Amino acid sequence: MSEGLLGFEGFRLILGMVIALSFASVNALFLVWLERKVSGHIQLRPGPMEVGPHGVLQTAADALKLIGKELILPLKADKKLFFLAPVLVFTPVLVGFLVLPFSPGLIIHDMNLGVLLVFAFSTITVLAILTGGWASNNKYALLGAVRSVAQNVAYEIPLLLAVMSIVLMVHSLSFSHIVVLQKNVWFVFLQPLACLIYLIAATAETNRAPFDIPEAESELVAGFHTEYSGMGFGLYFLAEYTNMFIVCAVATSLFFGGWNGLFGISLGIPGVFWFLFKTYFLIFVIMWVRWTFPRVRFDQLMNFSWKVMIPLSLVNLVITAIVVKII
């Protein structure tokens, strides 16, 4: 089994990607259901209740419906780019799974540049959004796409700067190495500011409310995916929720100890459950925020990044560098 045509490493990679793909799909279905349940309970209503116990199969039914729907191509749209964009938006997100440290040994490919890889690929998403918005030849879609680019550029910087301060501390870009070092103390206690900046920037990166201005449904109808129907829309949806999982999983690995228990106490629970529990808790927090706050305005969003987040993260980075040097 191990010495096949591609060799053990290659086989492991392919198997891993297949598992990651199925995990991503199931995860998205679960997250959409969770989102609807969380929003429902926040809004004093039960959420989906009809399909399956407490509506757990609702999103599966919705997904089936989406697959069955016609893909409508707007008259003046750029056909190639229009259909390329949803694929382009989903693929890089999937690559992120390659390096996520679910538990010791349960990593598809433990690279020493894992952190870099995740962020490098997540940047491609914004290109895909721009492509989709442009190819739709719709004014709302174009406005949404343009907003998205500006927003992603502005929030990529504090995001990476926050991550950099962790990297400076541990001298490594490998996820498993970073997680191992948090066996006793999670980095959130050493780098609270970086953690906060990361979470805010990550919310903006994934276009989640209150930073969901690229799709701002009350202003731009549906922003960059206004013209998408059926699975084209479905892939955007899938990408959004998978992306959410990735940023929360990265946050778990970088700041909340990954598969480690709190202060080295693991209560006998396997590491993968610690990891998933923390990741889903962060996702829950992001949902909670979405259903509580109104949306910020575009210029306020940019101001917040350039005038608050970036200076703060720079200061944090400099202080980290100095402290690391002294120690």
Added chain:
Amino acid sequence: MDELVRNEAGDRIYSLNLGPQHPSTHGVLRILLDLDGEYIVKADPVIGYGHRGHEKMGENRQYKQFLPNTSRIDYLSGLLYNHGFVLAVEKLAGIKVPERAKFIRVIAAELNRISSHLLWFGTYLLDIGGITPFLYAFDDREHILDILDTITGSRLTYSYCRFGGVCRDIDWKFIEMSRAFLKRMEARWADYEALVTKNVIFIHRTRDVGVIDRELARQYGVTGPNLRACGVPFDVRRSEPYEVYDRLDFEIPTGTKGDALDRYNVRFREMQQSCRIIDQALDQLPEGEVLAPKVPQKLSPPKGEVYSAFESARGLSAYYMVSDGSSGPYRCHIRVPSFGNLNVLNDVLPGTLVADAISILGSIDVVIPEIDR
């Protein structure tokens, strides 16, 4: 993008057709926007998609037959319009209304005002991206609809008032439900304050946005909460008291700057004042008839004209009717507050962002079919 045109300075203008099918144009409003980036250069509201010809219908019907139309002019404050029409006809025909009916009308009208404001509250927050307050507000509004349902028999397009009173007396159940609602709202105001009024993002989204000052309001005939937000305590319930408003103790909330935040605060406090009015009216409710006896089925008021103003949820509304002595009006004109309130957008929108345009449109609380009539 072949639609790009250039302005006088040679810059390219991105024209955006906002509506009529758009999530936040509140009915069927279409605004032609010329954009420079995300900034609005020129805004041209296009209305009339909901024109049903209520004025023409009024002229072709007897007074009584027009009664159900009235609550469909502004369907969010239907009872207020229903009330206003009855007031106008009573004035014209010289019909006396029993005391108890006057109180009942005020209670029902104020309940309707709260429900209208609650709907505005919810949809406004929806416009600026907060979905949860919308459902909270609808939850509360549902209680009002239930209360009004018990006496009027309908939930949205009420036809409760009659010439000379109201069609049905209120009972202990209505009073109990109203009291329970007032009690419930006490706690809800605090919830709303915590969730919305004190929310930093909300304040940043609304402060200094879409300022309508006193002079601009006067130029365009802006009335209602939008006018009060710029510090003018002009309220028909106070300036030309009808029914029993002069016997009830309530404040007229005003703002200072006339921005979206002021408009929000004014409406928010108005809901609380309406609760106060209902509370007092329930306390003072006299016994007696609810419908004046001997009002003929077919009214034929004397020749002449009537202009009867009342405060709807959106501002000064009025029925202007001219009678030729027959059983229907010769001319039936309806002055609607949203007309002036939307008209002012021609001046307010240029120079703002698209996101602000939505916020401003939401904050002035227009009901487009009311303008279209």
Added chain:
Amino acid sequence: MMLKDIEARMQAKFADSPLKRDETGVTGARWSVELPISAIREAAMEFNGAGFFLESITALDFEDTFELVYHYNCFEPASRVTVRVLCGHDQSPASVCDIFRGAVWLEREVHDFFGIKFAGNPDMRPLLLPEDADYHPLKKTFGKVGAYHKREVIYG
């Protein structure tokens, strides 16, 4: 008081047009005045100067003439005043839209419904009716009509 001021000024300016006071309150106005068609703008300027706002413009279609009804009101103290202008079926009254900016739409609406063209209003596109509407539904010659009177039938 502003109302007293404007009363005096109106009486001085339009000596031929007496103010009709309304004590009963049925018309909703403190007083009304009937002005010649040429005096629309002058009256509007007076009211503008006195801090009034234009509450509504509407028209009535009589067999012999149109009647334009301007309702002016004031924020504090609230004091509504009616200005009536008789306007022949073929006459076009002067627009007040450069005095009260909101009048553009009010006059467009009157034009929609009655076909009265306001001279000086830059934008006479239909407001509530379809863009290509060439009918004026509130004219008594349009559609189903209850009665079509001469003006004296109602106002004596």
